[in-house]
Amino acid sequence: QVQLVQSGAEVKKPGAPVKVSCKTSGYIFTNFGISWVRQAPGQGLEWMGWTSAYNGNTNYAQKFQGRVTMTTDTSTSTAYMELRSLRSDDTAMYYCAKTVPFCGVDCYPDWFDPWGQGTLVTVSS
Amino acid sequence: QSVLTQPPSVSGAPGQRVTISCTGSSSNIGAGYDVHWYQQLPGTAPKLLIHGNKIRPSGVPDRFSGSKSGTSASLAITGLQAEDEADYYCQSYDSSLSASVFGGGTKLTVL
Numbered sequence: 001q002v003q004l005v006q007s008g009a010e011v012k013k014p015g016a017p018v019k020v021s022c023k024t025s026g027y028i029f030t031n032f033g034i035s036w037v038r039q040a041p042g043q044g045l046e047w048m049g050w051t052s053a054y055n056g057n058t059n060y061a062q063k064f065q066g067r068v069t070m071t072t073d074t075s076t077s078t079a080y081m082e083l084r085s086l087r088s089d090d091t092a093m094y095y096c097a098k099t100v101p102f103c104g105v106d107c108y109p110d111w112f113d114p115w116g117q118g119t120l121v122t123v124s125s
Numbered sequence: 126q127s128v129l130t131q132p133p134s135v136s137g138a139p140g141q142r143v144t145i146s147c148t149g150s151s152s153n154i155g156a157g158y159d160v161h162w163y164q165q166l167p168g169t170a171p172k173l174l175i176h177g178n179k180i181r182p183s184g185v186p187d188r189f190s191g192s193k194s195g196t197s198a199s200l201a202i203t204g205l206q207a208e209d210e211a212d213y214y215c216q217s218y219d220s221s222l223s224a225s226v227f228g229g230g231t232k233l234t235v236l
Contacts (some may be wrong), residue, residue, distance in 0.1 A: 035225065037171075044127065044230040045163075045171065045214050061224045095170055102159075108218050109225050111161040113173035113182065 002026040004096055004116035011122045017084040020119045022096035024077045030054050033099035034079035035109050036070060038092040039118075046092075050099050050109045051079065059109075086123045093118040128153060129215050129228035136234040137205045145231045147198045147215030153226060155196035158218040162191055162200045165212040165230075174213070175200065202233070210235045 007021040022034060035050040049060035051070040058070050069082045079096055097112035130148040137143040147160060154160055160178050163171040173182055175191035178198060188209075190201045198217075202209055215228040 037227075045165075045216075045227045047216075047225040047227060050225070059223060062222065097171075100176075102218075108223075110159065110218070111173060111176040111216070112163075112171075113176070115170040115172070118170050 002098060002114055004098060004114060006094075006096060006116040006119045009120040009122070011124065012086050014087055014123055014125055016086050016123075017082055018086060018121050019080055019082040020094050020096075020121070022079040022081070022116050024079070024098065027098065029072075029077040030074055033101050033107075033109055034070070034072065035097045035099040035112055036068075036081045037095045037097060037112070037115075039095070040089070040092040043092075047109075048081070048094075052101065052107060053079070057107075083121075086121075088123050091121065091123045093120050095119075127229040128219055128222070128226040129217060131213075131215060131228035131231045133229070134232045134234065136236055137202075138236045139205055139207065141205045142201065142203045143205060143233065144202075145200045145213050145215075145233070147200070147228050149196050149198075149217060149219075151196065152221035153196075153217045153219040154193065154198060156220055158220070160191065160193050160198035161216045162189075163214045163216065165214065167211070171214065205235055207235050209233060 033052045036048040051058045096116040099109045101107040102110040162175040165171045178193040179191040
């Protein structure tokens with residue numbers, strides 16, 4: 001079955017970077033994308049961006065541009081999300097999700113299924 | 126403020142029918158982009174409930190149904206059960222933002 005297994009919880013100081021991994025199995029990695037979605041405590045879901053495992057193209061939400069990098073390693077079917085210059089309001093659960101792309105002239109992320117179990121990132125001095 | 130607007134909460138008694146609305150604009154739902162729905166049980170990751178406006182993935186009970194019209198979409202749950210108590214999110218794509226967008230989420234309480 002399709003599985004996405006994320007790395008463990010992280011505690012970081014303000015200003016530091018964090019890198020979260022998402023190891024996938026059970027499907028052809030390069031046929032889909034990986035999106036990253038975060039959820040602050042008690043809040044809703046926030047899409048951060050996605051990467052196409054096919055060609056490595058990325059698209060980040062404007063809010064995170066310049067501070068986030070999403071990559072994939074096709075040899076291990078693993079996706080990574082690095083967020084830099086962490087602030088206290090980056091404290092959240094971070095999810096990866098297998099993303100079905102919709103491709104016309106360009107591709108955009110359509111729906112997300114399944115999701116990883118989440119990685120709690122706590123930013124505290 | 127979320128790009129897609131959902132009611133913060135809905136409630137219903139066991140066996141009843143409830144609907145959750147998701148209102149967008151001409152750059153997302155109204156532009157023809159599909160709407161997808163997710164269920165998030167307490168303390169767990171979101172789970173896909175409906176994709177492509179009305180398609181239920183395998184394993185999702187037919188008590189859940191989706192629809193879309195104009196700049197809005199709806200999720201209907203019939204025969205409400207205690208296990209349906211969760212947060213529900215709609216999601217689509219916004220061409221102005223070049224980004225996927227979520228609704229703010231709706232908390233369903235089964236009375």
